[in-house]
Amino acid sequence: MRLEILPVLGIGDVAEGDDLAELIAGAAPWLRDGDVLVVTSKIVSKAEGRLVDVPAEEGPARLAARDEVLAAETVRTVAARGATRIVQTHHGFVMAAAGIDASNVDASKLVLLPKDPDASARALRAALRRRHGADVAVIVSDTMGRPWRNGLTDVALGVAGMSAIRDHRGEVDPYGNELSITQMAVVDELAGAGELIKGKCDQVPVAVVRGYLTAPTSDDDTGARSLIRDAAQDLFSLGTAEARTAGLLAAATLADTALAGGAAEVTEEALTRAVAAVRPSIAEATRFTPVTDAAAVAQLGTLLDGWPATATAAVHCRLADDAEGTPADAAALIRFGADVHRLRAALAAQGLSTTLLFGPDGSALATLAV
Template sequence: MSRPDGVVELVPLRGVPEVRAGDDLAALLLTALRPVGGLRDGDVLVVSSKVLSKALGLREPVDGAAREALVLRHSRRVVAERRTGSGTTRIVEAQAGPVMAAAGLDASNTGPDAGVLVLPADPDAAAADLHAALADRAPDVTFAVLVSDTAGRPWRSGQTDLALGSHALRVLDDLRAGTDADGRPLAVTARALADEIAAAADLVKGKVDGVPAALVRGLPEVVDPGTTEDARSLVRTGPGDWFALGHVEAVRAALGAAPGTEEAESVGIPSVGPEEPRDRGERAVRLALLGHPGARVAGTVSSGYAVSAADPVLAGRVAARLEVALAGEGQTSSVTVEPDGSSSGG
């Protein structure tokens, strides 16, 4: 996909008032669009998920530990979790689609009402509904709607906006089977257009400035009322997801303590900050013993561990589990099996 003139405009929509449950968001956006000429053919209207959730009344009262339960309720699965000073932070596959922290629950800039904002369960449908409400009042304009949200990214510091929901927008520019400028075949390149547009629009939106929407002009080729593409299709799941669990969580899940479960809580959740080897070792011991009553483990990371049980097969099994659990904690220690009765529990 090439641009003849290479010019793309990012236009902030100012003057949108505080949005409350039941407000006509389409009407508020159209009013904010008037000073910039209204909707035009080829426009992409990028709207923050926050104002969409406010208008739809997607708000839940929550405090303290209840927030962790709410995160799990709005999650399909937990990818990684760490203990912090204020509780447990979880990276999850949200019901709304993306993999993100805390299922996208938002407690900032939520307006005068209490509680936290939650994401629409089907952001693409919400984008389609908003598009329909706008199109009713601008029937002769061909445009797209993109709902954006903020998320962090693996291996990169900071956050950026991504496409949460979309309608009438080409979300992916698949260049595979094409060639580059040197004539070489492109085998893996597929540009995430919707994410690029969401991130670009965020440059002129802003949580501090209170600008919840922006127009992206100059990309008419990405606007397609007949497309079946949507933002959810950008989420990698199944065989295409190489990072379904954090490396620590993968080890713990294999040993019976999958993230987000009571077993993980009982064993203890790793801290986001530095921990002493003793603490990591004790957690590894609890994980090794999980579901294996009758076995005992004595020792520390520094001195080594001895595993004993009346059943030598059980002792060997727990010893093997302990070696794996220690590796998952980033600890190296000797693990031996002792005759039953030669070591005390610990």
């Protein structure tokens, strides 16, 4: 395979209502079938009128207006550090400031992402094919940062005429190993390749990658939406501080009658780990005793009201008397309750849900059914 990356020169500034297909075809009459057009999302947004007015002068009014626009473009905040906001947009993209841009535009405007980048890519591709006879693939690209790595790179927000992902699963490598997880985000790689000659200050908003495709696909597949990871599979859906805050809130609001039988396997080792985790933070008189013997657990089910049928283990919680045998006072009982809750939070952190069952009224005794 031999690839060429060609700049499309002479497009100039783009304004609302401009016909991108005409501008691109006029600047690149040399387009061929099978070319991949990498189009900066900013000119798509400008042509589609995705601009908002803000005060031109730097100051509180401009910041307030920008914050209002950011809030409107945000579904949820993923991470925030100072003035920086990493958010999820309505499209599903996770990026800084929802992709809102103030560069290469009049100071009184902000540029938003295209409302539907896949639809924008399809429309541009169809116009070029219908009016100019060029059967090309189109990638709408934008610049993003990346977790764990410094520096920015261009990625695909929308695509038409090719699949976003090259799926190698089921193929066999030269050593005879079947590939099981390899899926390459080829449109992101092509977007990054196009950025090598577009630049940020050169006013070259379109690049052509030639040689990758022999011909575009006849349909538009699922577009760049297929690159957005499903929330259930996202292991890093929050920033560190935000995940910690969410965990603390979840621990603070654990119900006394949480469903027993968590997602994780209930083992003596898991119970012991949870007890060890809270040991430095609990009162000296607080005692936790894991119970995993099947017969003992079954007996608890006959003795304690409210015992959940799915429970397979337990932790006895009690407050030891002092050396003189004096019963615990109110303050000690309150601290004991806090210690029991700490243990429940530690068990929940391991995926183990618990039901809190109390001993006789007034006694410092409780049992966690796990």
